[in-house]
Amino acid sequence: MKYAVLGSGAMGLRLGVLLQEAGFDVDFVDTWEKQVETIRSQRGVYVSRDGQHKRLVPVNVYYPEEYNGQADVLIVFTKQYMLADLLERCAHFFNDKQYALTCMNGMGHIEKLNQYFPSDRVIGGTAMIGTVLNQAGDVDFIGQKGAGSVNLANQTEQPDEMTHQIISDFKTAGLNPTLTDNFTGTLMAKVVFNSVVNTLCTMFKVRMGEFIQAPTTRALSVQLIDEAYDVCERAGIKLLTSRQEEWQQVVTVSQTGNPLHFPSMYQDLSNGRETEVDYINGYIYDLGKKYNYEASTHNFLRNLVHLTEFTDKFDVNGFINQVLEDDKASEQKAAAVSQ
Structure with a gap:
């Protein structure tokens, strides 16, 4: 079976490289010029694991407009706010037999996919796999080989032969897939997880293993989980786990699964990119409002992240230096007046 990864960032590269190294035919399609040109110039993508054993993996990467491959499955992995443009630019190679599979963060992407693919050819899911894009053409797989897992569900909640083939391929690639029959519950389970770990790690700029050690982590996490479940x-x-099981997943993934991982929201913030908080905590809050429920903690965190996005644009060191220069100039002026 042939796969094409649409959106070759950190997670797109990880899934695609693992499938390719398991023997499957994989192409990569991306709109980020620096990513495409870097991979082409170095004839592949550099892959390391937990910052070690870096190696060059040859891959085929294309801009959407130049790609005409006949992929059976399109793995869609981009930022929520970039998806509509990516799909529009790729639409010329979509056909009525392809399946679209996505494990994107947040919510809002399924509606966009359904503009091009009917529900019986859409597979949604979540990926509990830590990956960092160090820079263009350089990706770091967090965790030991075989670490992490993927939950997948058909939008129709009726698995077919193609779905089972994809699950088999993902198992061969070491992605540890689980097939569920609860589509929305599967997607929302990761939204809840990210609304805790991604957002709090980003706000305080810590790794997951550091986050889980804080004395207040349990109280903050449970408050967010309870609001989301409400x-x-x-x-x-209906979510896949109970409230207590969701908290335990936060503990397990943070302590043993990806303790060295900075979540994707932190990576976006630290690289000056827009975060996906509106599609995670914001989505939970907005959904609650439809049912006259105020998930106020989620809304508060959403606004804090946006404030951090705004304030991080300032050059703090430059600001301090300017203040010191202004103070020095004021002192000199005062001294001149006194003389």
């Missing part, structure tokens, strides 16, 4: 109950969404 929203889902009102919306009629």
Whole structure:
């Protein structure tokens, strides 16, 4: 089976490289010029694991406009706010037999995919896999080989032969897939997880292993989990785990799964990119409002992240230097007046 990864950032590269190294035919499609040109110039992508054993993996990468491959499955992995443009630029090579599979963060992407693919050819899911894009053409797989897992579900909640083939391929690639029959619950489970770990790690700029050690982490996490579960109950969404199990997943993934990992939201913030907080905490809050429920902690965190996005644009050192220069000039002026 042939795969094409649309959006070759950190997670797109990880899934695609693992499938390619398992023997499957994989192409990569991306709109980021620096990524495409770097990979082409170095004839592949550099891959390391936990910052060690860097190696060059040859890959085929294309801009959307030049790609005409006949992929059976399109793995869609980009930022929520970039998806509409990516799909529009790729639409010329879509056909009525392809399946679209996505494990993107947040919510809002399925509606966009359904503009091009019917529900019986859409597979949604979540990936508990830590990956860091160090720079263009250089990706770091966090965790030991075989670490992490993927939950997948058909949008129709009726798995077919193609779905089972994809699950088999993902197992061969060491992605540890699980097939569920709860589409929305599967997607929302990761939204809840990210609304805790991604957002709090980003706000305080810590790795997951550092975050889980803080004395206040449990109280903050449980408060966010409870609000999210209250929203889902009102919306009629049955999640895959109980509230206690969701908290335990936060503990397990942070302590043993990806303790060295900076979540993707932190990576976006630190690189001056827009975060996806509106599609995570913001989505939970907005969904709650539809059912007259105020998930106020999620809304508060969403606004704090946006404030951090704004304040991080300032050059703090430059600002301090300017203040010192202004103070020195004022002192000199005062001295001149006194003389």
